[in-house]
Amino acid sequence: xxxxxxxxxxxNSSSMKAAIVPRTGRxxxxxxxxxxxxxxxxxxxxxxxxxxxxxxxxxxxxxxxxVTAQAKVGSSLxxxxxxxxxxxxxxxxMTSMSEAIRTIAYKVRTASCAGTACVNxxxxxxxxxxxxxxxxxxxxxxxxxxxxxxxxEEVPEPVSMxxxxxxxxxxxxDGSSIVDTNFAVGTIFGVWPGDKLVGVTGRDQVAAGMGVxxxxxxYVIAIKGYPGTFEFLLQDDxxxxxxxxxxxxxxxxxFAPGNLRATxxxxxxxxxxxxxxxxxxTLRYTGGMVPDVFQILVKEKGVFTNVTSPTxxxxxxxxxxxxxxxxxxxxxxxxSSGDGQCVSSLxxxxxxxxxxxxxxxxxKGEVKRFEEYxxxxxxxxxxxxxxx
Ligand code: F6P
Numbered sequence: 001x002x003x004x005x006x007x008x009x010x011x012n013s014s015s016m017k018a019a020i021v022p023r024t025g026r027x028x029x030x031x032x033x034x035x036x037x038x039x040x041x042x043x044x045x046x047x048x049x050x051x052x053x054x055x056x057x058x059x060x061x062x063x064x065x066x067v068t069a070q071a072k073v074g075s076s077l078x079x080x081x082x083x084x085x086x087x088x089x090x091x092x093x094m095t096s097m098s099e100a101i102r103t104i105a106y107k108v109r110t111a112s113c114a115g116t117a118c119v120n121x122x123x124x125x126x127x128x129x130x131x132x133x134x135x136x137x138x139x140x141x142x143x144x145x146x147x148x149x150x151x152x153e154e155v156p157e158p159v160s161m162x163x164x165x166x167x168x169x170x171x172x173x174d175g176s177s178i179v180d181t182n183f184a185v186g187t188i189f190g191v192w193p194g195d196k197l198v199g200v201t202g203r204d205q206v207a208a209g210m211g212v213x214x215x216x217x218x219y220v221i222a223i224k225g226y227p228g229t230f231e232f233l234l235q236d237d238x239x240x241x242x243x244x245x246x247x248x249x250x251x252x253x254x255f256a257p258g259n260l261r262a263t264x265x266x267x268x269x270x271x272x273x274x275x276x277x278x279x280x281x282t283l284r285y286t287g288g289m290v291p292d293v294f295q296i297l298v299k300e301k302g303v304f305t306n307v308t309s310p311t312x313x314x315x316x317x318x319x320x321x322x323x324x325x326x327x328x329x330x331x332x333x334x335x336s337s338g339d340g341q342c343v344s345s346l347x348x349x350x351x352x353x354x355x356x357x358x359x360x361x362x363x364k365g366e367v368k369r370f371e372e373y374x375x376x377x378x379x380x381x382x383x384x385x386x387x388x
Pocket of ligand 1: 174175176194203257258259287288289290306315316
């Protein structure tokens with residue numbers, strides 16, 4: 001029976017097929033090439049890692065420039081990073097983070113999800129899962145040797161990591177209060193060049209990533225200057241397999257309205273939410289920002305909002321959460337809005353580590369609508385629309 005995933009892979013395969021039909025009329029599909037190269041499917045899926053393709057098949061594929069983008073689906077993380085950046089230190093950093101995220105996925109299943117450390121039935125002290133995640137990420141960055149400073153939502157002042165190259169800010173486990181309810185949760189991180197984590201903007205990031213811990217574990221990354229946001233699925237053997245590339249976010253009626261209680265005393269937000277309801281948008285909101293934003297990348301449509309009001313203050317932190325998610329969404333062809341102004345969340349100056357903002361992520365059309373409802377107009381998108 002076809003599963004949702006096999007249908008998705010089949011859909012990817014069919015777009016691959018379209019992309020690599022040679023001009024001569026001789027047709028070759030990546031799916032066929034991979035299947036004949038391996039004479040087997042990979043993990044029961046009709047897709048195989050790129051490194052199992054023979055050199056002749058590789059050369060057929062590489063002769064066609066149009067294939068390059070699609071062929072990333074099926075790559076290992078290492079193969080992808082080689083293609084995405086020439087910076088060896090950045091590859092190291094993204095690999096180290098993937099290793100921490102793999103371990104966090106395991107810990108999320110078993111560690112304490114109480115608010116503080118607790119003692120298990122054997123008398124061992126167990127750290128709460130968000131503290132475990134925090135420690136794993138700091139350790140990974142220290143051992144990477146390419147990180148100068150790091151800070152997290154749990155430890156907001158930057159700590160020396162003893163390496164050189166980048167500084168990293170992260171939210172070790174966003175949504176830790178919904179671990180016990182078994183909703184999906186996630187890790188978010190942003191990577192800045194050099195030593196600075198204040199006096200910067202999100203646009204200065206060289207990369208961003210998130211781990212999503214749900215029924216599936218995925219590692220989602222964006223590399224500045226390399227278009228697209230890429231999803232790697234954790235396999236049974238511990239390896240990461242690229243299963244999706246997102247380069248466009250289209251229009252579609254799906255909404256995730258954060259801090260909905262702000263509609264009580266923010267009439268603009270109330271009107272916006274009423275618009276979604278009146279237009280019969282589908283509600284998809286879990287209260288975990290990672291899965292709630294991740295769905296925009298996977299479904300390639302939708303909008304996520306978290307809005308403030310006189311009685312509900314901004315909760316989302318720019319450095320640890322909003323700026324990295326903005327890079328992930330914008331690299332995928334989407335847009336963001338932050339700081340109660342008509343600006344991208346990537347352009348908010350970060351003056352203190354704990355700085356907070358209201359936010360919107362989504363397709364360009366949805367972010368334009370958000371700004372029009374919330375602030376009366378959306379000059380940056382209206383200008384683009386007028387020129388088009
Ligand atoms: O980071 C805080 C957080 O847990 C986000 O993951 C989530 O989007 C938000 O809070 C939920 O806020 P609310 O319950 O107010 O919608």
